[in-house]
Structures are given as C-alpha cells and as structure tokens.
Amino acid sequence: MSRRPSTSRRASRRALPLAVALGIYLVAVSGVSASPPDTGMAPSDAHGVIHARGAGHGGSAAASPNLVWHGGQIMTSSVVQSIFWGSSWGGYVGDKITGLDRFYGTVGGSGYMNSNTEYTGTNGTVGNRVTFIDHVIDAAAAPRRAPSTSAVLAEVARKITSPEANGYYPVYSDQKRGRAGYCAWHSYGTINGVPVQFAFFFNLDGDAGCDPGDPGTAHSQGLEALANVSGHELSEAVTDPRNGGWWDSSGAENADKCAWTFSGLVTLGTERWKIQGNWSNEAYAAGTGYTLGGCIQTS
Numbered sequence: 001m002s003r004r005p006s007t008s009r010r011a012s013r014r015a016l017p018l019a020v021a022l023g024i025y026l027v028a029v030s031g032v033s034a035s036p037p038d039t040g041m042a043p044s045d046a047h048g049v050i051h052a053r054g055a056g057h058g059g060s061a062a063a064s065p066n067l068v069w070h071g072g073q074i075m076t077s078s079v080v081q082s083i084f085w086g087s088s089w090g091g092y093v094g095d096k097i098t099g100l101d102r103f104y105g106t107v108g109g110s111g112y113m114n115s116n117t118e119y120t121g122t123n124g125t126v127g128n129r130v131t132f133i134d135h136v137i138d139a140a141a142a143p144r145r146a147p148s149t150s151a152v153l154a155e156v157a158r159k160i161t162s163p164e165a166n167g168y169y170p171v172y173s174d175q176k177r178g179r180a181g182y183c184a185w186h187s188y189g190t191i192n193g194v195p196v197q198f199a200f201f202f203n204l205d206g207d208a209g210c211d212p213g214d215p216g217t218a219h220s221q222g223l224e225a226l227a228n229v230s231g232h233e234l235s236e237a238v239t240d241p242r243n244g245g246w247w248d249s250s251g252a253e254n255a256d257k258c259a260w261t262f263s264g265l266v267t268l269g270t271e272r273w274k275i276q277g278n279w280s281n282e283a284y285a286a287g288t289g290y291t292l293g294g295c296i297q298t299s
Contacts, residue, residue: 042180042185043147043148043149043185043187045149045187046149046186046200047185047240047253048232048233048236048255048256049182049184049185049256050182050183050185050232050233050255050256050259051182051183051259052177052182052183052209053209053210053211053260064248064249065248065284066248066279066284066294067119067239067246067247067248067253067254067257067279068246068247068248069119069120069246070243070244070246071122071244072121072122072242072244073123073244073245074119074120074121074124074126074238074239074246075127075166075168075197075237075238076123076125076126076127077127077129077130077131077166078127078129078130078131078166078168078197078234078237078238079130079131079133079164079166079168080104080130080132080167080168080169080234081132081133081134081135081136081160081167081169082104082135082136082170082171083135083137083138083155083156083159083160083170083171083172084097084135084136084137084138084172084174085138085142085155085171085172085173085174086139086141086142086173086174087140087142087174088174089137089138090137094222094223095219095220095223096222096223097137099219099220099223099226099227100172100223100226100227100230101134101135102269102271103227103230103268104130104230105132105269106268106269106271107130107231107268108129108130108131108132109128109129109130110128110266110267110268111267111297111298111299112231112275112297112298113128113130113235113238114298114299115280115296115297116128116235116239116254118282118299119239119246121244121245126239127238130234142174142175143173143175147173149187149189149200152200153187153189153196153198156169156171156191156196156198157191157192160191163191163192163194163196164194164196165194165195165196167196167197168196168197168199168234169196169197169198169199170200170234171198171199171200171201172201172226173201175202175203176202176203176205176207177202177203177204177207177209180202183201183202183204183209183210183229184200184202184229184232184233185199185233186198186199186200186237187199187200188241188242188243197237197242199230199234201229201230201233204226205221205222205225206221207225210225210229211224211225212225212260212262212274212275212276214274215265215274217265217271217272217273218271219271219273227273227274227275228273228275231255231273231276232259232276233255235255235278236253236254236255239253240253240254254278254280255278255279257278257279257292257295258276258277258291258294260276261276261290261295262274262275262297263277263291263295263296266297266298275297276297277289277290277291277295277296277297278295278296278297279294280294280295280296280299283295283296
C-alpha cells in the first residue's frame with residue numbers, strides 16, 4: 001500500500017527538493033529523509049510500497065474503490081535499465097539477472113502492460129511500450145540498512161551516465177530485508193536536470209513474506225519473487241511516475257490495490273510468470289475483475 005502524506009505535505013515536498021552533489025552529477029529528490037529510515041519502515045517519500053504478506057496493505061479499503069487522477073503526467077512509454085547493487089552480484093551465476101533481463105525485454109506490448117493503458121495524464125495515455133536497454137552491475141557493497149530514496153537515486157546517478165526522461169531504473173540490492181516490513185518501492189527524482197523514475201528491491205531469496213508462491217514455473221524462487229514485485233512497481237511507475245498520476249482516496253496506486261492477488265499466470269514472450277494484477281476502473285465498472293471486481297492481470 002502506498003500511504004501518501006497530506007496535500008500540504010505533498011505540496012511542501014515538491015516545493016523544497018533536496019539537492020545532493022555527486023561529482024559531476026546534480027541529483028534532486030523531493031522530500032528525502034535526512035537520516036536513515038528505521039529498517040521496519042519504508043522511506044516516507046517512497047510510493048507503491050509493497051508490504052510483505054501479513055504486514056498490511058489494504059488499499060482496497062478506500063471510501064471509493066476507484067483510482068483518481070491527480071492532475072499530472074503518466075508515462076506514455078518507458079526505457080528500462082536495471083541496476084544490480086551489491087558485492088555478491090559480481091560473481092553471480094544464478095538465474096535472477098538473466099531472468100529479469102528477459103522479464104523487462106518481453107513485458108513491453110504484453111497483455112500484462114495493457115492492464116495499465118486505460119489511464120491518462122496531461123501528456124497522453126499510459127503506453128505499453130517498454131524498451132529494455134540492459135543491466136548494470138555495481139559490485140560495491142550495498143547498504144546493510146534499508147536505504148532512503150536519496151541513497152537509491154544517488155546509486156542510479158552513479159551508474160546511469162545518460163538518463164532518459166522516460167527512464168525507469170529498478171535497483172536490485174543483494175541485501176535481505178531483515179526487519180523491514182516491505183519488499184520494494186518506487187520513487188522519482190532528477191539527475192543532471194533530467195527527471196527520472198526508479199525503484200528499490202531487496203534480495204527476496206527464501207523470503208516467505210515476499211513470495212508469490214510460484215506453482216512450478218522454470219524460475220528460481222528468488223527470481224519469481226522479484227518478477228512479481230517488479231511488475232507491481234513498473235505498473236505504478238507508468239501510471240503514477242511523479243506523484244501526479246493515479247491513486248485512490250486511501251493513497252493506494254493501481255498495483256497496491258491488487259497486491260498478493262492472482263488469477264493464473266501471465267505470459268511474457270515464451271515464459272509464464274506469477275505476477276499480481278492491477279486495478280482497472282473500467283473492470284470495476286463492468287464487474288469483470290477477479291478481486292473486488294477491479295483487479296485484472298491482462299487486458
């Protein structure tokens with residue numbers, strides 16, 4: 001569930017961005033915490049926080065079940081470059097890097113991405129086109145504590161030398177979540193004057209709280225867990241990239257409202273994945289969604 005500050009706090013956050021100098025980079029984030037967050041809580045300015053099973057999400061408890069537009073932009077297309085952050089990625093030989101490469105390389109134009117395309121913004125309609133560039137490995141040690149949004153944006157700035165305005169940069173840590181009650185989140189900022197979207201993911205190997213319960217696809221448990229939350233954060237980044245998109249009266253974005261709910265598997269290219277659904281206002285109006293009448297996995 002993505003719990004948002006009050007309107008006045010959101011306005012203040014936009015008006016007073018924090019600038020962090022990093023060599024030749026100028027990185028700006030809205031509302032960044034000055035001190036490291038408690039490891040049990042997500043950063044206050046993170047969006048689309050995927051709470052672990054049992055940690056509570058409940059976005060569907062809003063007074064109105066539907067998402068509402070908040071006057072800003074959406075992403076009509078997205079360019080994805082993933083970052084693997086941590087010393088263990090340097091010699092990694094499992095399936096998570098190659099698997100996530102295939103995930104991002106085939107998700108564009110899929111029925112899954114079509115589940116987001118009913119939403120519009122000042123710049124047009126959410127698009128299903130996803131261009132995957134490649135992954136980057138940073139074998140430097142990742143933070144042992146749950147990082148702030150500014151720390152993750154700074155990592156993106158270190159590794160992405162020419163960011164795209166419609167860029168989405170998911171950062172995969174090799175650190176376990178420990179006492180943190182969430183699996184991942186997304187946010188936004190600016191690098192060298194270019195607006196960017198990014199996300200953060202813990203290492204979910206053996207993590208029952210962040211496991212979708214893969215029924216037996218060809219993927220490892222850790223890859224399947226990351227793919228599920230990756231679909232969640234990508235869907236929210238394209239429908240609410242910069243805090244002016246779509247969420248309901250409780251602050252829940254489209255994937256928050258359907259967290260940990262499934263209706264079969266999702267096909268991307270030649271592979272099948274267990275990825276949660278996204279909320280559709282249109283499906284809710286028609287009563288065709290699989291949960292609460294509004295969750296869909298493909299469209």
